[in-house]
Amino acid sequence: MRVDIEQVTVRGIITDITLHASNEVVGIVGPNGSGKSTTLRCVYRALKPDSGAVLIDGVGVHKRQHIARDLAALSQESQVEFDFTVAEVVEMGRLPHERDPARDRRVVAEALDTVDVAHLSGRSFLSLSGGERQRVLIARALAQEPRVLVLDEPTNHLDIRHQLEVLALARSLGVTVLTVLHDLNLAASYCDRLHVLDEGRLVASGTPAEVLVPELIAKVFHVTAHVVRHPTTGVPQLLFDQEVTP
Numbered sequence: 350m351r352v353d354i355e356q357v358t359v360r361g362i363i364t365d366i367t368l369h370a371s372n373e374v375v376g377i378v379g380p381n382g383s384g385k386s387t388t389l390r391c392v393y394r395a396l397k398p399d400s401g402a403v404l405i406d407g408v409g410v411h412k413r414q415h416i417a418r419d420l421a422a423l424s425q426e427s428q429v430e431f432d433f434t435v436a437e438v439v440e441m442g443r444l445p446h447e448r449d450p451a452r453d454r455r456v457v458a459e460a461l462d463t464v465d466v467a468h469l470s471g472r473s474f475l476s477l478s479g480g481e482r483q484r485v486l487i488a489r490a491l492a493q494e495p496r497v498l499v500l501d502e503p504t505n506h507l508d509i510r511h512q513l514e515v516l517a518l519a520r521s522l523g524v525t526v527l528t529v530l531h532d533l534n535l536a537a538s539y540c541d542r543l544h545v546l547d548e549g550r551l552v553a554s555g556t557p558a559e560v561l562v563p564e565l566i567a568k569v570f571h572v573t574a575h576v577v578r579h580p581t582t583g584v585p586q587l588l589f590d591q592e593v594t595p
């Protein structure tokens with residue numbers, strides 16, 4: 350599915366953001382407070398832009414019916430307030446779909462397995478560690494079988510193995526993935542294209558190699574970066590000097 354963010358403005362927070370994603374992994378990076386989550390919130394309808402539009406396959410998200418069948422979001426607000434078991438939380442991902450008990454059970458079991466939380470399925474969600482919770486919320490999004498997956502810092506709380514697994518998984522789904530990432534090296538490794546936000550504006554777009562260059566990193570993040578090639582994948586990776594620039 351295609352996601353078009355067209356000249357989206359949320360007053361005082363983001364200005365004139367235009368970006369597109371279609372059956373690829375698109376990353377949004379930028380400093381704290383630059384408007385990344387706000388941009389995603391306009392996609393999963395937690396926020397209505399003051400101007401501009403977000404279209405999914407050409408239809409405005411606020412006009413689109415049954416959006417939960419197409420789009421799943423892991424947001425900063427994704428939380429579970431009540432004392433559900435892990436299995437129940439993941440089963441919630443099936444709610445947008447017509448009931449089909451055998452298929453629902455299979456999809457939920459697969460989702461639990463894929464993010465390595467099947468052994469927790471009887472546990473109370475509220476008793477889990479931060480990383481376990483994050484993986485269960487990712488399993489819930491997978492159980493939704495979305496065609497657009499919106500992820501706000503999906504690697505939050507995850508150890509390095511699970512960070513790599515979750516991003517590899519997002520790539521392997523073959524759906525449109527729009528993700529905010531803080532780790533620029535993970536963004537370079539797993540995203541087809543990157544968009545950089547700074548103070549609510551889009552300041553660069555392109556492949557990781559095009560975007561993650563020392564001049565831009567210095568301007569936007571106020572740090573000095575050196576670009577090296579990953580010895581086995583050849584993907585650009587950044588090494589940072591310890592001093593920050595004013």
Ligand SMILES: Nc1ncnc2c1ncn2[C@@H]1O[C@H](COP(=O)(O)OP(=O)(O)OP(=O)(O)O)[C@@H](O)[C@H]1O
Nearest residue numbers: 361362379380381382383384385386387388529546
């Ligand atoms: N509802 C709101 N009312 C007022 N200001 C807001 C609101 N939501 C976000 N902001 C402000 O807008 C700016 C952008 O917020 P946003 O959460 O989109 O940034 P971000 O790039 O995702 O940041 P982070 O990397 O810290 O998660 C921040 O300064 C934030 O305080």
